[in-house]
Amino acid sequence: MNSCHFLPPNNLRCLLGLMLAGVAATSALAEDAYEQAPIHYSDTTPKDAAQALQKKLASGKLKFDRHSGWSLLKDLMHALDIPIESQVMVFSKTSKQNSRISPETPRVVYFGDNAYVGYCLGGSIEVTTIDPELGPIFYLLDPDTPDDQPLEFVRDQSCLSCHGGPFSPDVPGILVRSVFPNEEGHPMMGAGSTVVGTTTPFAERWGGWYVTGQHGEGRHRGNAIAEEREGMWHLDSEPGANVTDLSDRFNTKPYPRAQSDIVALMVLEHQSTVQNALTKASQATRRAMHMQRWLQEELGEKVDKEPTGTARRIVDHAAEDVVDALLFLDEAELPEGGIEGDEAFQAAFAQHAPRTPEGRSLKDFQLLNRLFKYRCSYMIYSLSFLSMPPELKTAVMSLLTDALSDAPSTDRYAYLSDSERSRIREILAQTHPDAPAAWKKEVSRAKQAALTPSGTP
Known part of the structure; x- marks a missing residue:
């Protein structure tokens, strides 16, 4: 005869309490807790600005200029209330479109209070909008979509390998990283990588980014290429200090603005x-x-x-x-x-x-x-x-x-x-x-x- 054994109520309470306490230590057990109940990140249809725009595009209430990637980007930014003056530039290969990024062809990033976009010359537009419950939602928008086909915000789950992985534990997150880039823009991971935020020291910021603006005697890692010497990676911060003109570093003419503003970068990192x-x-x-x-x-x-x-x-x-x-x-x-x-x-x-x-x-x-x-x-x-x-x-x-x-x-x-x-x-x-x-x-x-x-x- 089979027998069933039940925990006494007090023991059951302790066991269930321990399970609840495990919520606080989720990152130690599973990096994708946001995929479990009650969040169900990937299986939930977002209620965000990108989805709202998708409906307007489908109904014909909204039209974007699809003449070029830049014209589409400009209209998209207007719809998301993102100012073009927020432009910052990153030349490290730390994005989905790494083949298009280099010190000569940086990726541009723009942001508003609740949305972010990124663009590489000739590539897709990366869009991140905020769902009030799910957090950041990551999309790709293809400027080369034929005119007789509708534009579509394609939700790209591969972004979570960074934005929901080791660089953003516990939840999908907005990332600003500082790395040691080589002359091609590849981050030398053995040299370290910093996720930059409000508390990050000034000297550790902006490795792999262009930075324009004045900052006196302070030094940062921006505007510089890392070099290997005696098995160690070194980055000379002096030539990259107090830069106001990027035209001698790459061709800035294809971009809407020639700046990668220091204040915009710090605001983005705090945000x-x-x-x-x-x-x-x-x-x-x-x-x-x-x-x-x-x-x-x-x-x-x-x-x-x-x-x-x-x-x-x-x-x-x-x-x-x-x-x-x-x-x-x-x-x-x-x-x-x-x-x-x-x-x-x-x-x-x-x-x-x-x-x-x-x-x-x-x-x-x-x-x-x-x-x-x-x-x-x-x-x-x-x-x-x-x-x-x-x-x-x-x-x-x-x-x-x-x-x-x-x-x-x-x-x-x-x-x-x-x-x-x-x-x-x-x-x-x-x-x-x-x-x-x-x-x-x-x-x-x-x-x-x-x-x-x-x-x-």
């Missing part, structure tokens, strides 16, 4: 940091809540809508990672004297920024010892932030409210002065839909006080 933090936190929260619901159903318990136990810890940790990214924790310092970039990019970047009546914005640059004047990222307005799971958003706003208060409970963000925290609260209170009511009341009281004549009771 990728926050975008990836938001994607990772959102998916970790959704997995934790999925596992909590499954555990409670298995135990025959009431299903909690709010995270509890291990799920609570996972959500709180994810929220802290988001706030760290938003508030520029451990931001790398700029070189002494700051940096100077293309004013056209700075104007285009800030053009549609949410502003207070006094004109203040989270997109205001500082560029002396840090990138922005107010150290709360403009990505707080992004699609990924606004669409966070409610459990995560509540935790993030709680931490953010504390961090930006007059008396924070922790010194984690002590680098923010009282006046800077006050300005950030003021900006968010007047521009962000999730701003706490207390911040809005604070701004209202301040405005009322300013209107009250001195000495009036």
